[in-house]
Amino acid sequence: MNAFEAEGLVKRFGKTTALAGIDLAARQGSVLAVLGPNGAGKTTAVRILATLLRADAGSATVGGLDVVRHAARVRRLIGLTGQYASVDEDLTGRENLVLIARLLDLPGNQAKQRAAELLTEFGLDAAADRRCKTYSGGMRRRLDLAASLVGRPDVIFLDEPTTGLDPAKREDVWTIVRDLVEDGVTVLLTTQYLEEADALADDISVIDHGKVIAHGSPAQLKRIVGGQTALVRPADPERLPEAESILARLSGRRPERPGRGVVTVPVDGDAAFAEIVAALAASGITAAELSLHLPSLDEVFFTLTGQREAAA
Ligand SMILES: Nc1ncnc2c1ncn2[C@@H]1O[C@H](COP(=O)(O)OP(=O)(O)OP(=O)(O)O)[C@@H](O)[C@H]1O
Ligand SMILES: [Mg+2]
Numbered sequence: 001m002n003a004f005e006a007e008g009l010v011k012r013f014g015k016t017t018a019l020a021g022i023d024l025a026a027r028q029g030s031v032l033a034v035l036g037p038n039g040a041g042k043t044t045a046v047r048i049l050a051t052l053l054r055a056d057a058g059s060a061t062v063g064g065l066d067v068v069r070h071a072a073r074v075r076r077l078i079g080l081t082g083q084y085a086s087v088d089e090d091l092t093g094r095e096n097l098v099l100i101a102r103l104l105d106l107p108g109n110q111a112k113q114r115a116a117e118l119l120t121e122f123g124l125d126a127a128a129d130r131r132c133k134t135y136s137g138g139m140r141r142r143l144d145l146a147a148s149l150v151g152r153p154d155v156i157f158l159d160e161p162t163t164g165l166d167p168a169k170r171e172d173v174w175t176i177v178r179d180l181v182e183d184g185v186t187v188l189l190t191t192q193y194l195e196e197a198d199a200l201a202d203d204i205s206v207i208d209h210g211k212v213i214a215h216g217s218p219a220q221l222k223r224i225v226g227g228q229t230a231l232v233r234p235a236d237p238e239r240l241p242e243a244e245s246i247l248a249r250l251s252g253r254r255p256e257r258p259g260r261g262v263v264t265v266p267v268d269g270d271a272a273f274a275e276i277v278a279a280l281a282a283s284g285i286t287a288a289e290l291s292l293h294l295p296s297l298d299e300v301f302f303t304l305t306g307q308r309e310a311a312a
Contacts, residue, residue, distance in 0.1 A: 001028065001064060002025045002028070003028040003062070003063065004025065004188065006024040006049060006058065008058035009022050009059075010057040017210055019210040021057075021211065022058075024045060026187075029186055031203075033201035035191060040208050046159050048067065049062060049188065050075075050157050063077045079148035081148045092131055092132065093119060093128050093135070094116075096143060097143075100150045118146040137169075141164075145176060153185065154185060156185055156186070158189045159190050162174075162193065204221055213305070227267060228292050230247065230266075230272070230276055232280065232287055232290055234261070234285050234286065236286070243280065247276060253266055
């Protein structure tokens with residue numbers, strides 16, 4: 001059974017069609033990344049799944065429960081971290097977590113215990129008794145994530161959990177997400193960062209203008225753009241033209257020079273790459289760099305949405 005599922009979701013705000021009929025689903029214990037540019041409909045979809053907003057058409061379930069008919073039960077299964085941090089600025093980190101635990105009906109001592117556990121888990125012990133208004137952006141994000149986990153949810157919705165974080169803090173959040181998944185939690189993650197989807201997701205749904213325009217594993221999506229690319233950087237830059245003609249001859253395509261001293265060409269598979277390696281060796285061209293790689297998700301995204309600015 002899928003941990004959550006949405007089918008044909010439509011949502012309009014006045015004249016704006018935020019969702020034009022989208023399907024989303026994730027197996028239990030997997031990570032689905034919903035990738036899309038600003039205004040694509042990511043937050044709207046998350047809010048519908050999290051019972052905060054009603055769709056105009058279509059249906060959604062979490063843990064097999066309809067999000068409209070069984071909203072209260074669904075809320076007990078889920079944790080939500082919104083796009084904008086939602087902690088109370090005037091309370092300390094600990095007070096925020098205890099408050100949420102009390103709202104979830106945990107008795108006082110258990111609420112304190114759960115708060116203490118999460119503060120430790122999220123590296124917030126030292127800051128636990130400071131008011132949140134003194135927290136850095138990264139600390140707020142971590143507290144926000146901790147807050148969404150107080151009730152030990154089966155499914156967690158993370159709406160752009162790392163937007164605005166520096167790379168080290170982003171890695172911290174990734175580690176937390178991986179740990180959750182290891183414990184069997186299912187995660188829906190929205191993001192504008194392709195490398196984040198690549199790093200975390202089992203499956204990716206790319207959405208644009210309220211529609212799913214592509215779905216698959218990161219590797220499957222990369223194949224949409226085409227096969228693999230061989231890259232050669234001769235140790236001796238003088239031999240670049242020779243390397244280039246070898247690549248042209250063996251691939252039957254026109255090589256490109258994407259940077260100084262390197263030449264690349266699309267290839268159809270491992271065998272073609274092996275021939276390139278052999279031909280370079282036979283000509284006595286030593287390579288400082290020699291690789292076969294899939295296109296990056298960035299290239300996929302640009303190809304799909306035609307929106308270069310989306311990755312900015
Ligand atoms: N409450 C609302 N009232 C009116 N329009 C809305 C409302 N919420 C969302 N929209 C519109 O619906 C569309 C989808 O918005 P949504 O917030 O779901 O996009 P998003 O993919 O989350 O974007 P971002 O990456 O900027 O967070 C946008 O055109 C937005 O302006
Ligand atoms: Mg959003």
